[in-house]
Amino acid sequence: xxKTKWFIYTVLVGLIPFxxxxxxxxxxxxxxxxxxxxxxxxxxxxxxxxxxxxxxxxGKENVESIWRTKNxxxxxxxxxxxxxxxxxxxxSEDDKINVNRFNLKSCAVILSIVSALLSYSIFNRLNTxxxxx
Numbered sequence: 001x002x003k004t005k006w007f008i009y010t011v012l013v014g015l016i017p018f019x020x021x022x023x024x025x026x027x028x029x030x031x032x033x034x035x036x037x038x039x040x041x042x043x044x045x046x047x048x049x050x051x052x053x054x055x056x057x058x059g060k061e062n063v064e065s066i067w068r069t070k071n072x073x074x075x076x077x078x079x080x081x082x083x084x085x086x087x088x089x090x091x092s093e094d095d096k097i098n099v100n101r102f103n104l105k106s107c108a109v110i111l112s113i114v115s116a117l118l119s120y121s122i123f124n125r126l127n128t129x130x131x132x133x
Contacts, residue, residue: 002127002130003124006119006120010052014045017045021035037105039089042111050075050078053071053072056126057122063126063129067125078111085107092104
């Protein structure tokens with residue numbers, strides 16, 4: 001049940017900006033496929049996942065403290081990286097600042113996938129722990 005709630009309340013909510021952009025793409029006549037994958041949407045997704053990781057692990061007393069500390073630490077580092085990418089993304093929207101948008105988008109995709117895998121592993125472990133007697 002924990003993984004189901006994680007998927008609905010975290011993954012789907014984190015994907016709302018992407019889903020809205022996708023629906024706009026479908027109904028628009030002049031949007032290119034590049035419009036769908038926006039860096040800000042990917043960064044938002046990663047931020048939501050990592051904040052949820054920290055929130056979910058923080059109050060758990062029945063987990064190993066080393067595991068809890070490592071995963072909270074990794075999530076905090078990921079939050080810092082996503083915050084930096086969010087700032088860079090905002091700067092990249094200014095035409096006067098030269099940013100390689102392809103590299104920025106690639107890094108955002110990779111970090112989002114890593115965050116999704118990390119978040120899944122955390123919630124999988126919490127789900128396994130809850131189901132054990």
